[in-house]
Amino acid sequence: MSDNGHLSDLQLDQLRIAAKDGKADPGNLRHIESCGSCHQRIEEIEQLAESVRPELAGVLARAEKQAEAHRRDPLGWRIPTMVAAGLCGLALLVILLVPTRSKQPSTEDIRVKGVSTMKVMLPGSGKDPGQVLAVGQRVRVRLSGTPAPRSLILRDVDGTWRMLWPRERDSQARAGDTVELDLDVGEPPGELTLTALFGPKQLTNDTALRLAKALRSNPRASLPKGTKAARRAFQVVAW
Numbered sequence: 001m002s003d004n005g006h007l008s009d010l011q012l013d014q015l016r017i018a019a020k021d022g023k024a025d026p027g028n029l030r031h032i033e034s035c036g037s038c039h040q041r042i043e044e045i046e047q048l049a050e051s052v053r054p055e056l057a058g059v060l061a062r063a064e065k066q067a068e069a070h071r072r073d074p075l076g077w078r079i080p081t082m083v084a085a086g087l088c089g090l091a092l093l094v095i096l097l098v099p100t101r102s103k104q105p106s107t108e109d110i111r112v113k114g115v116s117t118m119k120v121m122l123p124g125s126g127k128d129p130g131q132v133l134a135v136g137q138r139v140r141v142r143l144s145g146t147p148a149p150r151s152l153i154l155r156d157v158d159g160t161w162r163m164l165w166p167r168e169r170d171s172q173a174r175a176g177d178t179v180e181l182d183l184d185v186g187e188p189p190g191e192l193t194l195t196a197l198f199g200p201k202q203l204t205n206d207t208a209l210r211l212a213k214a215l216r217s218n219p220r221a222s223l224p225k226g227t228k229a230a231r232r233a234f235q236v237v238a239w
């Protein structure tokens with residue numbers, strides 16, 4: 001915590017990264033959930049990090065190559081050091097650019113503002129399945145971040161709405177927790193949607209369902225204060 005009682009930009013950036021692995025400091029997460037100012041800043045840092053990511057991927061690929069060359073030629077140590085310095089520079093860039101409040105339009109609905117994420121993957125490879133699923137296919141859904149995951153709602157291909165999580169026996173998630181569950185894609189073919197809600201407070205199932213339905217007809221439907229939503233839509237096909 002900084003002298004002014006808020007988290008510094010550096011602390012926010014570290015928290016953002018740690019939260020993705022579920023390793024964030026619980027005290028700091030509680031602060032983010034209750035402090036509007038820090039919440040806003042961590043969202044801005046996240047958006048900025050997203051916009052810098054392609055560049056970072058390039059630097060990491062080069063670093064990997066240099067490390068490989070270094071293993072073959074131990075005298076080449078200077079180059080990896082320079083790459084490491086470059087990485088530090090990028091991390092600083094993320095932090096230093098925040099005050100400019102650059103707003104990146106969100107192009108995909110997988111990412112939501114802040115560090116809340118819904119990741120959909122194939123159980124074997126961990127890859128994102130894209131937008132087409134097959135009848136009977138199995139997918140894994142992972143929710144994580146802050147504010148805490150609250151609900152995952154499925155609208156099945158036959159139009160039935162179902163709460164996938166939490167169910168009666170599930171415990172509630174806290175900020176930074178990761179919730180993971182497997183889903184079998186049923187019949188018939190059609191559109192299947194997943195709506196994840198994240199928020200500072202637990203929602204009743206009725207409220208969560210109502211919000212998911214509202215978001216389906218209007219993606220900009222208003223949500224309770226501090227609540228965020230992530231949605232994925234899939235086309236289920238019969239192979």
Ligand SMILES: [Zn+2]
Binds near residue numbers: 006035037
């Ligand atoms: Zn604060």
